Amino acid sequence: MSINRVALVTGAAQGMGEAIALRLAEDPSGIDVAILDIPGKETQLANVAKAIEAKGRKAIWIAADVSSEDSVKGAVEKTVAEFGGLDIMVANAGVTLFKPMIETTVEDWNKIHSINALGVMLCFKHAAIQMIKQGRGGRIIGACSGSGKQGVNNMSAYSASKFATQLVLFSALELKSHKITVNSYAPGFILTPMLAHPDDDKYGGLGSVAKMAANMPPEMEGAKPDVIAELVAYLIKPQAWFMTGQTLIIDGGLFFD
Numbered sequence: 001m002s003i004n005r006v007a008l009v010t011g012a013a014q015g016m017g018e019a020i021a022l023r024l025a026e027d028p029s030g031i032d033v034a035i036l037d038i039p040g041k042e043t044q045l046a047n048v049a050k051a052i053e054a055k056g057r058k059a060i061w062i063a064a065d066v067s068s069e070d071s072v073k074g075a076v077e078k079t080v081a082e083f084g085g086l087d088i089m090v091a092n093a094g095v096t097l098f099k100p101m102i103e104t105t106v107e108d109w110n111k112i113h114s115i116n117a118l119g120v121m122l123c124f125k126h127a128a129i130q131m132i133k134q135g136r137g138g139r140i141i142g143a144c145s146g147s148g149k150q151g152v153n154n155m156s157a158y159s160a161s162k163f164a165t166q167l168v169l170f171s172a173l174e175l176k177s178h179k180i181t182v183n184s185y186a187p188g189f190i191l192t193p194m195l196a197h198p199d200d201d202k203y204g205g206l207g208s209v210a211k212m213a214a215n216m217p218p219e220m221e222g223a224k225p226d227v228i229a230e231l232v233a234y235l236i237k238p239q240a241w242f243m244t245g246q247t248l249i250i251d252g253g254l255f256f257d
């Protein structure tokens with residue numbers, strides 16, 4: 001008999017987080033999904049929760065900031081109180097910044113690191129505490145980026161915060177004996193609201209201004225968020241127990257590890 005699992009996905013009001021939450025809800029293994037995003041995105045969260053329920057799974061939404069330890073701990077506790085446990089954590093929430101290093105302020109640096117690096121660590125930490133307590137293993141997944149593996153123009157603060165998500169290496173070692181795997185996805189150019197700019201239409205559509213800001217080749221291909229959702233769907237499969245501590249590039253061939 002298969003037992004339903006429970007997932008918590010952060011940054012799930014839109015973009016990759018939304019696609020991942022919906023893909024988990026479709027998974028034949030049976031996964032109930034808690035979704036989290038910042039206060040102010042309640043309407044989007046409620047709509048994603050409805051879409052999860054329409055797929056026949058249970059959903060709750062939580063408006064919280066991943067850079068606050070109390071909020072992350074509270075989100076894990078709420079998920080466990082509603083669904084009885086936590087088996088899958090997807091620490092997806094993130095923010096970007098296109099700015100040359102010499103113009104980057106301390107405020108820019110601290111803000112981006114508090115969400116992309118500290119936020120991911122807090123999600124890993126509180127998920128792991130809960131999973132260890134449950135004693136039934138678990139899957140922890142974080143959002144890295146191609147720019148967390150190599151330098152990208154005009155993205156130094158963002159890129160540095162994504163290098164920090166190499167935390168998967170250390171977490172995977174520490175959590176291996178608890179049968180908890182820890183991996184992250186390192187996407188290339190994924191067409192989500194993160195890449196939207198008011199001038200996109202002038203330069204070739206969604207992401208075109210971001211592409212220029214990062215000095216990426218104009219012919220670089222973008223993909224829809226479903227390519228990442230499907231990778232996450234692999235990472236939560238029973239057979240993926242053998243993969244841990246990996247940061248998986250998925251970028252259409254832009255960069256080889």
Ligand SMILES: NC(=O)c1ccc[n+]([C@@H]2O[C@H](COP(=O)([O-])OP(=O)(O)OC[C@H]3O[C@@H](n4cnc5c(N)ncnc54)[C@H](O)[C@@H]3O)[C@@H](O)[C@H]2O)c1
Nearest residue numbers: 011015016038065066092093094143145189190192193194
């Ligand atoms: N889009 C890309 O090309 C790309 C490439 C590489 C990596 N990534 C990473 O993938 C992840 C998802 O990106 P996306 O493209 O779907 O972005 P997105 O902007 O469309 O969605 C990110 C979500 O995270 C939420 N968020 C931001 N700060 C938060 C906070 N403090 N607490 C809780 N939620 C918060 C936002 O409100 C938003 O809904 C991010 O970590 C991003 O850095 C994106």
